[in-house]
Amino acid sequence: ETGVTQTPRHLVMGMTNKKSLKCEQHLGHNAMYWYKQSAKKPLELMFVYNFKEQTENNSVPSRFSPECPNSSHLFLHLHTLQPEDSALYLCASSVRLGGEETQYFGPGTRLLVL
Amino acid sequence: GNSVTQMEGPVTLSEEAFLTINCTYTATGYPSLFWYVQYPGEGLQLLLKATKADDKGSNKGFEATYRKETTSFHLEKGSVQVSDSAVYFCALSDRSDMRFGAGTRLTVKP
Numbered sequence: 001e002t003g004v005t006q007t008p009r010h011l012v013m014g015m016t017n018k019k020s021l022k023c024e025q026h027l028g029h030n031a032m033y034w035y036k037q038s039a040k041k042p043l044e045l046m047f048v049y050n051f052k053e054q055t056e057n058n059s060v061p062s063r064f065s066p067e068c069p070n071s072s073h074l075f076l077h078l079h080t081l082q083p084e085d086s087a088l089y090l091c092a093s094s095v096r097l098g099g100e101e102t103q104y105f106g107p108g109t110r111l112l113v114l
Numbered sequence: 115g116n117s118v119t120q121m122e123g124p125v126t127l128s129e130e131a132f133l134t135i136n137c138t139y140t141a142t143g144y145p146s147l148f149w150y151v152q153y154p155g156e157g158l159q160l161l162l163k164a165t166k167a168d169d170k171g172s173n174k175g176f177e178a179t180y181r182k183e184t185t186s187f188h189l190e191k192g193s194v195q196v197s198d199s200a201v202y203f204c205a206l207s208d209r210s211d212m213r214f215g216a217g218t219r220l221t222v223k224p
Contacts, residue, residue, distance in 0.1 A: 002159060043203070043214045090157050101207050102148070105157040 003027040004106035006091050012112045013081065021076040021109045023091030031096035032074040033103065034066060037088040049074060050096050081113045116141045120204045120215035127194055127222050135189040135218045137178075137204035145208035147171075147180050147187040152201045152217070161189075161202070194222045 004025045013019050025032065034046040048056035049068040063085075065077040074091055088110050092103040121136040139145065146165045150158040162171030167182035176191045187204060199222045204215040 002157070004157075006157075042216045045212070092158075096210055101210060101212070102146075102160060102163060103207075103212060104160065105150075107157045110155075 002104045002106065004091060004093055004104050006089075006106035006109050008109060009107065010110045010112075012114065013078070014114050015081060015083075017081075018077070018079040020078065021089055021091075021111075023074040023076075023106055025072055025074075025091075025093035025104070025106075027093060027104060029093040029095050029104075030071050031094045031101070032068060032071070033092040033094075034074065034076055035090040035092065037090055037108070039087075043090075047076075078111075081111075083113050086111055086113045116145065116206060116208050116211050116213050118204050118206055118213050118215040120202075120218055122216070122218065123201075124219040124221060127220070129196055129222055129224050130193045131222075133189070133191040133194045133198075133220070135202055135204075135220070137187045137189065137215060139185050139187065139204075139206050139213075141185075141206055141208045143208045145206040147178070148205040148207065149176070149178055149187070149189050150203040150205060150214075152203065154200070158203060194220070196222045196224055198222050 007022045031050045036044045046060045047066045052068050067075040088108045090108045091106040094101040094103045117140045148163045149161040151161045152158050162173040164171040164180040170179045178189045201217045201219045203217045
Protein backbone atom coordinates (compact mmCIF):
# COMPACT_ATOMS: atom_id res chain seq x y z
CA GLU A 1 0.00 0.00 0.00
CA THR A 2 1.72 3.17 -1.20
CA GLY A 3 -0.95 5.72 -0.21
CA VAL A 4 -2.00 6.24 -3.83
CA THR A 5 -5.18 4.55 -5.01
CA GLN A 6 -6.56 4.23 -8.52
CA THR A 7 -9.98 3.20 -9.78
CA PRO A 8 -11.01 1.27 -11.68
CA ARG A 9 -8.23 -1.32 -11.76
CA HIS A 10 -9.42 -2.66 -15.10
CA LEU A 11 -11.44 -0.99 -17.86
CA VAL A 12 -12.66 -2.15 -21.24
CA MET A 13 -14.14 0.46 -23.52
CA GLY A 14 -15.18 0.93 -27.10
CA MET A 15 -13.75 3.67 -29.27
CA THR A 16 -16.91 5.76 -28.97
CA ASN A 17 -17.20 5.53 -25.19
CA LYS A 18 -16.39 8.18 -22.61
CA LYS A 19 -14.87 7.06 -19.35
CA SER A 20 -12.79 8.52 -16.54
CA LEU A 21 -9.89 7.20 -14.48
CA LYS A 22 -9.58 8.35 -10.89
CA CYS A 23 -6.54 8.72 -8.68
CA GLU A 24 -6.42 9.70 -5.02
CA GLN A 25 -3.40 10.22 -2.81
CA HIS A 26 -3.42 10.21 0.99
CA LEU A 27 0.16 11.35 1.47
CA GLY A 28 -0.27 15.12 1.66
CA HIS A 29 1.69 15.59 -1.56
CA ASN A 30 1.33 18.65 -3.76
CA ALA A 31 2.19 17.16 -7.17
CA MET A 32 0.41 14.44 -9.14
CA TYR A 33 1.28 12.72 -12.39
CA TRP A 34 -0.22 10.54 -15.11
CA TYR A 35 2.01 8.01 -16.86
CA LYS A 36 1.29 5.59 -19.68
CA GLN A 37 2.99 2.21 -19.66
CA SER A 38 2.73 0.21 -22.87
CA ALA A 39 4.22 -3.18 -23.53
CA LYS A 40 7.84 -3.03 -24.65
CA LYS A 41 7.99 0.78 -24.33
CA PRO A 42 9.53 3.03 -21.69
CA LEU A 43 7.32 4.71 -19.15
CA GLU A 44 5.77 7.83 -20.74
CA LEU A 45 5.00 10.89 -18.64
CA MET A 46 1.69 12.38 -19.81
CA PHE A 47 0.70 15.17 -17.42
CA VAL A 48 2.02 16.87 -14.31
CA TYR A 49 0.01 18.91 -11.83
CA ASN A 50 1.62 20.98 -9.10
CA PHE A 51 -0.69 22.57 -6.52
CA LYS A 52 -3.65 21.82 -8.86
CA GLU A 53 -2.04 23.65 -11.77
CA GLN A 54 -1.01 21.74 -14.86
CA THR A 55 2.70 22.27 -15.37
CA GLU A 56 3.45 19.69 -18.06
CA ASN A 57 1.62 18.22 -21.01
CA ASN A 58 3.93 16.03 -23.02
CA SER A 59 2.23 16.29 -26.41
CA VAL A 60 -0.64 14.10 -25.33
CA PRO A 61 -3.57 13.82 -27.79
CA SER A 62 -6.66 15.79 -26.85
CA ARG A 63 -8.69 12.60 -26.47
CA PHE A 64 -7.00 12.44 -23.05
CA SER A 65 -8.20 15.24 -20.77
CA PRO A 66 -6.83 15.56 -17.23
CA GLU A 67 -8.54 17.25 -14.31
CA CYS A 68 -7.13 18.07 -10.90
CA PRO A 69 -9.81 19.55 -8.62
CA ASN A 70 -7.51 19.55 -5.57
CA SER A 71 -4.08 18.31 -4.55
CA SER A 72 -5.43 14.92 -3.49
CA HIS A 73 -7.44 13.97 -6.56
CA LEU A 74 -6.55 13.55 -10.19
CA PHE A 75 -8.75 12.38 -13.06
CA LEU A 76 -8.06 11.35 -16.61
CA HIS A 77 -11.09 11.73 -18.86
CA LEU A 78 -11.07 9.51 -21.93
CA HIS A 79 -13.10 9.90 -25.13
CA THR A 80 -12.92 8.48 -28.64
CA LEU A 81 -9.83 6.45 -27.83
CA GLN A 82 -7.95 4.26 -30.28
CA PRO A 83 -6.86 0.64 -29.82
CA GLU A 84 -3.25 1.80 -29.52
CA ASP A 85 -4.24 3.66 -26.34
CA SER A 86 -4.60 0.29 -24.60
CA ALA A 87 -2.03 0.33 -21.81
CA LEU A 88 -1.51 0.50 -18.08
CA TYR A 89 -2.17 4.04 -16.82
CA LEU A 90 -0.26 4.89 -13.69
CA CYS A 91 -0.83 7.75 -11.32
CA ALA A 92 1.90 9.02 -9.02
CA SER A 93 2.32 11.75 -6.45
CA SER A 94 5.21 13.53 -4.78
CA VAL A 95 6.25 16.53 -2.78
CA ARG A 96 7.51 18.90 -5.46
CA LEU A 97 9.39 21.85 -4.02
CA GLY A 98 12.26 22.13 -6.48
CA GLY A 99 14.62 19.82 -4.64
CA GLU A 100 14.88 16.06 -4.34
CA GLU A 101 11.56 14.36 -4.80
CA THR A 102 10.37 10.77 -4.57
CA GLN A 103 7.36 9.70 -6.59
CA TYR A 104 4.91 7.17 -5.17
CA PHE A 105 2.79 5.21 -7.60
CA GLY A 106 -0.68 3.77 -7.54
CA PRO A 107 -1.45 0.23 -8.75
CA GLY A 108 -2.55 1.43 -12.18
CA THR A 109 -5.62 1.06 -14.36
CA ARG A 110 -5.32 -1.57 -17.09
CA LEU A 111 -7.19 -0.13 -20.08
CA LEU A 112 -8.28 -2.10 -23.13
CA VAL A 113 -9.78 -0.20 -26.07
CA LEU A 114 -11.74 -2.32 -28.50
CA GLY B 115 19.72 16.40 -20.83
CA ASN B 116 19.07 13.85 -18.14
CA SER B 117 18.77 10.17 -18.96
CA VAL B 118 19.01 6.69 -17.47
CA THR B 119 20.34 3.57 -19.16
CA GLN B 120 19.89 0.15 -17.63
CA MET B 121 20.84 -3.28 -18.81
CA GLU B 122 18.41 -4.95 -21.11
CA GLY B 123 16.70 -8.08 -19.97
CA PRO B 124 15.32 -10.43 -19.52
CA VAL B 125 17.50 -11.79 -16.73
CA THR B 126 16.86 -15.35 -15.61
CA LEU B 127 18.50 -16.69 -12.45
CA SER B 128 18.19 -19.70 -10.22
CA GLU B 129 17.07 -19.23 -6.64
CA GLU B 130 19.88 -18.11 -4.30
CA ALA B 131 21.97 -16.74 -7.19
CA PHE B 132 23.68 -13.35 -7.03
CA LEU B 133 21.93 -10.52 -8.87
CA THR B 134 23.37 -7.45 -10.52
CA ILE B 135 21.35 -5.10 -12.71
CA ASN B 136 23.47 -2.32 -14.16
CA CYS B 137 22.28 1.28 -14.31
CA THR B 138 24.14 4.36 -15.51
CA TYR B 139 22.91 7.89 -15.73
CA THR B 140 23.54 11.26 -17.35
CA ALA B 141 22.54 14.38 -15.46
CA THR B 142 23.27 18.07 -15.63
CA GLY B 143 22.87 18.61 -11.89
CA TYR B 144 23.14 16.48 -8.76
CA PRO B 145 20.32 13.96 -9.04
CA SER B 146 18.78 11.60 -6.57
CA LEU B 147 18.77 8.00 -7.77
CA PHE B 148 16.11 5.34 -7.32
CA TRP B 149 15.25 1.74 -7.96
CA TYR B 150 11.59 0.88 -8.40
CA VAL B 151 10.13 -2.61 -8.68
CA GLN B 152 6.97 -3.62 -10.51
CA TYR B 153 5.40 -6.96 -9.69
CA PRO B 154 2.98 -8.52 -12.20
CA GLY B 155 -0.30 -6.63 -12.42
CA GLU B 156 0.82 -3.85 -10.09
CA GLY B 157 2.21 -0.33 -10.18
CA LEU B 158 5.78 0.73 -9.45
CA GLN B 159 6.94 0.47 -5.86
CA LEU B 160 9.91 2.35 -4.51
CA LEU B 161 12.58 -0.21 -3.63
CA LEU B 162 15.44 2.02 -2.51
CA LYS B 163 17.01 5.39 -3.13
CA ALA B 164 20.18 7.43 -2.62
CA THR B 165 20.33 11.20 -2.62
CA LYS B 166 24.05 11.97 -2.84
CA ALA B 167 27.35 10.51 -3.96
CA ASP B 168 28.60 7.45 -2.02
CA ASP B 169 25.22 6.94 -0.36
CA LYS B 170 24.05 3.33 -0.27
CA GLY B 171 20.35 2.60 -0.53
CA SER B 172 19.14 -0.74 0.80
CA ASN B 173 15.87 -2.57 1.30
CA LYS B 174 14.71 -6.21 1.41
CA GLY B 175 18.25 -7.46 0.81
CA PHE B 176 18.76 -5.25 -2.25
CA GLU B 177 21.52 -2.64 -2.32
CA ALA B 178 22.74 0.08 -4.66
CA THR B 179 25.55 2.60 -4.20
CA TYR B 180 25.54 6.05 -5.79
CA ARG B 181 28.84 6.24 -7.70
CA LYS B 182 29.44 9.73 -9.03
CA GLU B 183 32.81 8.89 -10.58
CA THR B 184 31.28 6.19 -12.79
CA THR B 185 27.76 7.74 -12.92
CA SER B 186 26.31 4.42 -11.89
CA PHE B 187 23.74 2.99 -9.48
CA HIS B 188 23.88 -0.77 -9.94
CA LEU B 189 21.32 -2.91 -8.12
CA GLU B 190 22.61 -5.99 -6.28
CA LYS B 191 21.22 -8.78 -4.16
CA GLY B 192 23.25 -11.59 -2.73
CA SER B 193 20.66 -14.35 -2.90
CA VAL B 194 17.51 -13.94 -4.98
CA GLN B 195 14.20 -15.65 -4.31
CA VAL B 196 11.38 -16.67 -6.62
CA SER B 197 9.33 -13.85 -5.10
CA ASP B 198 11.85 -11.32 -6.48
CA SER B 199 10.62 -12.02 -10.02
CA ALA B 200 9.50 -8.62 -11.30
CA VAL B 201 10.52 -5.73 -13.53
CA TYR B 202 13.10 -3.36 -12.03
CA PHE B 203 13.36 0.30 -13.04
CA CYS B 204 16.28 2.61 -12.39
CA ALA B 205 15.35 6.30 -12.17
CA LEU B 206 16.77 9.71 -11.40
CA SER B 207 15.25 12.93 -10.12
CA ASP B 208 17.03 16.18 -10.85
CA ARG B 209 15.24 19.38 -9.84
CA SER B 210 11.79 17.91 -10.51
CA ASP B 211 12.87 16.25 -13.78
CA MET B 212 12.20 12.53 -13.27
CA ARG B 213 13.64 10.02 -15.74
CA PHE B 214 13.15 6.26 -15.83
CA GLY B 215 15.14 3.51 -17.45
CA ALA B 216 13.42 1.07 -19.77
CA GLY B 217 13.12 -1.61 -17.09
CA THR B 218 14.78 -5.01 -16.64
CA ARG B 219 12.64 -8.10 -16.25
CA LEU B 220 13.99 -10.59 -13.72
CA THR B 221 12.76 -14.16 -13.53
CA VAL B 222 13.96 -16.35 -10.67
CA LYS B 223 13.48 -20.09 -11.07
CA PRO B 224 13.25 -22.53 -8.17
